[in-house]
Amino acid sequence: MAPKLGILAGAGELPLRIIEACRAAERPYFVLAFQGSADPAVVAGEPHAWVRLGAAGEGLRLLRENGVEELVMAGGVRRPSLLQLRPDWRTAKFFARVSYRALGDDGLLRSVIRELEEAEGFRVVGADSLLGPALAPEGPLGRHAPDEAAQHDIALGFRIVHALGALDIGQAVVVQGGLVLGVEAIEGTDALIERCRGLRRDGPGGVLVKGTKPGQERRADLPTIGPRTVTAAEAAGLRGIAVEAGATLILDRDAAIAAADRAGLFILGVPRS
Amino acid sequence: MAPKLGILAGAGELPLRIIEACRAAERPYFVLAFQGSADPAVVAGEPHAWVRLGAAGEGLRLLRENGVEELVMAGGVRRPSLLQLRPDWRTAKFFARVSYRALGDDGLLRSVIRELEEAEGFRVVGADSLLGPALAPEGPLGRHAPDEAAQHDIALGFRIVHALGALDIGQAVVVQGGLVLGVEAIEGTDALIERCRGLRRDGPGGVLVKGTKPGQERRADLPTIGPRTVTAAEAAGLRGIAVEAGATLILDRDAAIAAADRAGLFILGVPRS
Numbered sequence: 001m002a003p004k005l006g007i008l009a010g011a012g013e014l015p016l017r018i019i020e021a022c023r024a025a026e027r028p029y030f031v032l033a034f035q036g037s038a039d040p041a042v043v044a045g046e047p048h049a050w051v052r053l054g055a056a057g058e059g060l061r062l063l064r065e066n067g068v069e070e071l072v073m074a075g076g077v078r079r080p081s082l083l084q085l086r087p088d089w090r091t092a093k094f095f096a097r098v099s100y101r102a103l104g105d106d107g108l109l110r111s112v113i114r115e116l117e118e119a120e121g122f123r124v125v126g127a128d129s130l131l132g133p134a135l136a137p138e139g140p141l142g143r144h145a146p147d148e149a150a151q152h153d154i155a156l157g158f159r160i161v162h163a164l165g166a167l168d169i170g171q172a173v174v175v176q177g178g179l180v181l182g183v184e185a186i187e188g189t190d191a192l193i194e195r196c197r198g199l200r201r202d203g204p205g206g207v208l209v210k211g212t213k214p215g216q217e218r219r220a221d222l223p224t225i226g227p228r229t230v231t232a233a234e235a236a237g238l239r240g241i242a243v244e245a246g247a248t249l250i251l252d253r254d255a256a257i258a259a260a261d262r263a264g265l266f267i268l269g270v271p272r273s
Numbered sequence: 274m275a276p277k278l279g280i281l282a283g284a285g286e287l288p289l290r291i292i293e294a295c296r297a298a299e300r301p302y303f304v305l306a307f308q309g310s311a312d313p314a315v316v317a318g319e320p321h322a323w324v325r326l327g328a329a330g331e332g333l334r335l336l337r338e339n340g341v342e343e344l345v346m347a348g349g350v351r352r353p354s355l356l357q358l359r360p361d362w363r364t365a366k367f368f369a370r371v372s373y374r375a376l377g378d379d380g381l382l383r384s385v386i387r388e389l390e391e392a393e394g395f396r397v398v399g400a401d402s403l404l405g406p407a408l409a410p411e412g413p414l415g416r417h418a419p420d421e422a423a424q425h426d427i428a429l430g431f432r433i434v435h436a437l438g439a440l441d442i443g444q445a446v447v448v449q450g451g452l453v454l455g456v457e458a459i460e461g462t463d464a465l466i467e468r469c470r471g472l473r474r475d476g477p478g479g480v481l482v483k484g485t486k487p488g489q490e491r492r493a494d495l496p497t498i499g500p501r502t503v504t505a506a507e508a509a510g511l512r513g514i515a516v517e518a519g520a521t522l523i524l525d526r527d528a529a530i531a532a533a534d535r536a537g538l539f540i541l542g543v544p545r546s
Contacts, residue, residue: 079452084475160440167433170452179352180442183456187472195468197462202357 004028006068006122009038009048014127014224016042017251018074021130030066032059037077053080059185060120070123070132071116073109073220076188084236105226107168109220126219128249136269138245142257144266146240150207152178154242154270157209165213171223176206189225190232192265197236205239212247212272225267226251227259234263245269275464277301278403279341279395282311283348287400287497289315290524291347293405303339305332310350326353328364328467343396344389344462345403346382346493349461380441382493397458399492401522409498409542413531417539419513423480425451427515427524427543430482438486444496447511449479462498470509478512485520485545498540499524500532518542 005022009015009031014039022029031038032047038050047066051059063071087095098111116122128135140146146154153175160180164170170184174196181196193208200206210223224246225241234243241260243250248269250256260267282288282304288311293311295302306313311323320339324332336344360368371384389395401408413419419427421466426448433453437443443457447469449540453467466481473479483496498514498521514533516523521542523529533540 080474160442163436163440164456165434169433170456173458182460183437183443183458185446185453185456185472187455187468195460199458219521259277 002027003069004030004051004067006063006066006071007031008021008071008073009033009043009075010073010140011037011039012075013039013042013228013251014075014249015039018127023130025158030063030068032062034077035239036080037075044105050082052086053077054085054087054091057088060090063122068122070125072125072127073156074115074127076221079108079186090207110217113217113219123180128218128222128224131249134249134251134253136243136245136248136250138268138269138271139252141250141267141269142261144240144260144264146207146242146266146268147204149177149204150239150266153207154209156180157242158211158270158273159212160212161179161209165211165216168213172208172210174206174208174236176201177203181206189228189229193229193236193238196238200237205237208233208238210241210243210248212244216247218247222247222249224249224251225256227255229235230256230259230263230265230267233265234259238265240266240268242268242270245271247272275300275393276342277303277340279336279339279344279474280304281344281346282316283346284310284312284363285348285497286312286499286501287314287522288312288347291345291400291403292319294405301340303336303341305335307350309353310348325359326350326438327358327360327364329367330361333363335393338401339436341395343398345398345400346386347400347408349494352381352459383490385412386490386492397492399495401491401495404522407524407526409516409518409521409523409540411544414523414526414542415534417513417533417537419480419515419539419541421479422450423512423539426480427482427541429453430480430515431484431543431546432483434482435487438484438489441486444486445481445483447479447481447509449474450476455479462502466502466505466509466511469511473510478510481506481511481514483516483521485517489520491520494521495520495524497522497524498529500528503529503532503536503538503540506538507532513539515539515541515543518544520545 031043033043033050049062113124139242157173157175160173172184173191174181181199182192184192304316304317304319306323322335386397430446430448433446445457445462447454455465455471457465
């Protein structure tokens with residue numbers, strides 16, 4: 001049997017999907033839920049403990065006491081300021097070597113994974129390896145495909161996402177008719193879509209483009225969409241969603257595709273050029 | 274006497290400032306107000322006409338009928354989708370040579386200026402040339418200056434603004450403790466600040482950084498701050514505002530500095546590196 005999985009649970013529904021996958025595979029698991037990020041409704045009734053982000057010592061102790069051998073990071077974590085972090089001794093030891101301020105999100109997560117594996121002896125796996133065929137394939141999913149105008153917007157969107165990714169900020173943009181309606185920073189994709197609802201122009205709707213950062217640590221933070229993304233995109237008058245093929249998690253894939261088909265939206269997997 | 278000035282009026286208070294400058298200099302002027310962008314309260318009572326953005330033929334006729342020789346672009350214009358633009362013959366003639374879709378905001382404005390000067394024989398001047406000492410100088414304005422942590426945020430902010438500028442999107446970011454809280458696209462700086470109010474972390478507040486785009490057409494769209502920017506920044510818990518020295522308009526400079534001094538905010542002019 002697979003060793004006990006420690007689920008480092010952040011925001012959103014990804015932790016729930018991984019819990020479901022463990023149950024389906026009868027694999028034992030333990031949820032370490034991050035205060036201020038994980039959804040209490042998801043972890044209630046599961047074997048779990050809550051921990052502050054700055055309390056690495058306590059978190060590691062809880063994982064060991066619960067017999068965890070393998071770890072998965074699931075869901076975004078609201079990154080606090082250094083002051084708000086209130087690092088315990090183990091966290092402080094980590095940050096004595098790794099600069100908090102100098103690192104973007106991805107750089108920091110990569111360092112955390114290295115620390116968990118090399119200093120603490122855990123194995124860290126990617127969420128996609130636990131969820132079956134969850135990565136976006138190449139080409140359209142569902143019945144709809146982008147027309148030529150939408151393809152222009154998609155190409156522009158990926159250019160911007162890749163440039164932003166090089167700066168380790170945001171992974172998503174909304175483009176409509178060559179116009180960049182919004183750029184994601186830490187507010188998250190849902191908030192970006194909601195904001196663009198009020199910024200849209202007349203004419204064919206915009207396109208949401210999500211990409212990865214260059215050299216992104218895929219075990220830490222894979223771009224993710226799901227039925228909720230489709231519903232939000234529909235409400236904001238978007239025409240479709242383009243993601244990086246092979247590098248984007250699609251949660252509840254069947255439901256997401258069905259929602260897109262109903263709404264007349266495309267979901268397109270685009271290979272990284 | 275200076276020739277009659279045509280004020281191509283977009284959003285915000287910049288058109289009003291230019292009207293005031295013309296009055297003070299007893300210079301004749303005529304306001305061409307763009308529908309959906311210019312503030313009706315600003316142009317009421319002034320010699321003016323309203324025009325659709327896509328009605329270049331009518332706009333040019335109005336400018337000539339009113340004896341305008343020199344033009345200034347004042348205030349942002351809400352850029353419509355191509356469909357919404359409904360170009361008249363003169364606009365269509367322009368877009369037969371200049372791609373609407375391929376150009377970002379700055380590229381488009383640059384082409385419009387070239388058209389106004391070369392094809393139509395107007396002279397186009399920058400708003401800053403009409404407003405006296407309105408450009409941000411180097412160094413702190415007012416009593417407050419950034420501490421070392423804020424200086425780090427400012428440096429990161431300018432790196433991001435310059436990278437975004439190269440893509441001809443947004444001119445502003447908010448950074449707090451090394452974390453990029455928000456990136457501006459078309460929503461404008463006021464909306465960016467307001468959004469970051471809800472995204473701020475504990476600890477020392479963030480910094481608003483506004484920059485220019487590389488090779489930005491300064492007669493078209495100079496980054497602008499004013500007392501309202503300071504008030505919004507204060508409400509959002511920011512610690513200060515950094516702008517590009519010599520390339521940022523400061524409206525109502527005395528009032529802006531007084532507001533910053535009262536609020537404990539810095540306003541810093543940073544030379545472009």
